[in-house]
Amino acid sequence: MKDAENLFAELLHHRLSKLAPGDAIIPAIQPASVFLTPSAGSNAPYQYGRFHNPTWTETEAALALLEGAEVITFPSGMAAVAATLITQTKAGDRVLMPSDGYYASRLIAERFVGRFNVTIVQRPTARFLDGGFDGFALVIAETPSNPGLDVCDIAAVAQAAKAAGAVFAVDNTTMTPLGQRPLDLGADLVISSDTKAINGHSDALFGHIATRSASIAAEVGDYRKYTGPIPSPFDTWLVHRGLETxxxxxxxxxxxxxxxxxxxxxxxxxxxxxxxxxxxxxxxxxxxxxxxxxxxxxxxxxxxxxxxxxxxxxxxxxxxxxxxxxxxxxxxxxxxxxxxxxxxxxxxxxxxxxxxxxxxxxxxxxxxx
Ligand SMILES: Cc1ncc(COP(=O)(O)O)c(C=O)c1O
Structure with missing residues (x-):
């Protein structure tokens, strides 16, 4: 895909414009939990390690470039799935999920989110469009599904789900933005387990949510900030390094x-x-x-x-x-x-x-x- 190739070429040099002579060409690992916030510094870009971190900023900037969207990182793919379920539903809502996708996503939806009067409905990926999306607040697709490798038509689901008033999320773990770009096809948000190909070296658990919706990004960002599922600076750095290849x-x-x-x-x-x-x-x-x-x-x-x-x-x-x-x-x-x-x-x-x-x-x- 030409676009993704161009983006990738840019990604490898994305830090260059910010570097001064003598700066390291790779990001630093910043493990600080606290940053200096004098009385005149309430707008300091970094204040407390649960809110922000300079190493997250670097990796999120690289992923954002690749996704063409705002990115919020998480300590695992499941933390990103949970963030999607929790921020995009409320009591009384119905959520549609694939019956043949990653089992833990169904498990947390049913066992934990279901407790709050949220109904989880399942449908096979190969027949995801059947029955339409009326009455669903959130539709989550996984395509190709893990492990059966069925696919659903992302653009068609996006159109129908949005017409029905649902938020449409795609778990893009099996493809990465290089293989498939759900946001370009109309999805509202992408979930990724970066433990898999994005990091690629089997040495870090990681995940992210990408979205072009300012309101979803703000909600997901606040969810992470206040509930605390934050990635470690070292893992975040490893993922930046893995992403480069x-x-x-x-x-x-x-x-x-x-x-x-x-x-x-x-x-x-x-x-x-x-x-x-x-x-x-x-x-x-x-x-x-x-x-x-x-x-x-x-x-x-x-x-x-x-x-x-x-x-x-x-x-x-x-x-x-x-x-x-x-x-x-x-x-x-x-x-x-x-x-x-x-x-x-x-x-x-x-x-x-x-x-x-x-x-x-x-x-x-x-x-x-
Ligand atoms: C499609 C998919 N989504 C999410 C996850 C969860 O990711 P993690 O293991 O990083 O929590 C997995 C893990 O296998 C997965 O296959």
Whole structure:
């Protein structure tokens, strides 16, 4: 995507205009909890560590550039999901969520937000438009959904949800702004778990909300300021560093995923592959319209739980981890967590290994099953 490439080139130099000779070219980690606020200084830009932090300012500026929106960072993706649910609902409201998205988002909505007379309704991502959005205060989509990799039409949902008076949020974790830009397609806010590809190095939990609505940004900012789900300055710094290589990593990961999807589909031990980039995939038509690339995640059905477990355990270049988006390829059999996918379905997150060694390792492991 040309726009995202230009933004990324700018992102790498975004601090330059603020630097004086002798300044460090990378941001500093500022762990201070308190800042000097003399009596004449009530407008000091930094006062107390729960309100602001100079390292947050740096990382939020970089993410804001990439999102084309105001960004509020959080200590995890779930903190960003919770902030969305809490700031965008009130007693008596109905919220629509995907029945096949990340399970913890549904769990916190039902178990905690539901206590405050907020009704949570679920709908599968592939049929997200069915039934319309009348009566919903908040609609949250996750596309492609984790782990099933179904997609919904973001522009169509945005139009219908807004006509019905709902706030429309998209969890864009599986794509990042380089692969898909929900705000450009009409979403009111984007949720991201930056623990995944944005940071990419499996060494920090992090999240953010991006929005072009000044009122949503102010509400979410106040929510963080007063309730306290704040990211640590060190993690914030790590994410700034990880973000700087996102474009290179994403391009390797998505390029490899596209090739691996085709090769895996043709392998005699593989029963089926879900990947929005495959022309025969049920998600392909919508994905082609709204995604700049088809992502780095694949769903590989190996037919049985034992074959899937053996593949993940035995493949030398696929790590068994319950996350995705890191530089190392990883796999997980998601049915073990109760996700609505076949027993032998492996969620494969393609990493940054050079393609051919990665394929050889996968191919050899599949042959041995
Ligand atoms: C789509 C999606 N959203 C949100 C989250 C939560 O992010 P975190 O683990 O950073 O809290 C995850 C985690 O896997 C996810 O996959």
């Amino acid at each position: 996102l474009e290179v990593r994403f391009s390797r990961m998505t390029g490899s995923a596209a090739t691996l999807a085709e090769r895996l589909q043709a392998h005699r031990k593989v029963k089926g592959v879900r990947y929005p980039g495959l022309p025969g995939d049920p998600a392909h038509a919508v994905a082609k319209r709204q995604m700049a690339s088809f992502g780095f995640m694949l769903g590989v059905d190996l037919g049985s739980a034992s074959a899937a477990d053996r593949f993940i355990d035995d493949c030398r270049l696929v790590q068994s981890t319950t996350s995705f988006g890191g530089i190392r390829s990883s796999g997980e059999r998601r049915a073990k967590w109760g996700d609505p996918v076949p027993e032998g379905y492996v969620r494969l997150a393609v990493g940054c290994e050079p393609l051919e060694p990665l394929w050889r390792a996968m191919d050899a492991t599949l042959d041995s099953l």
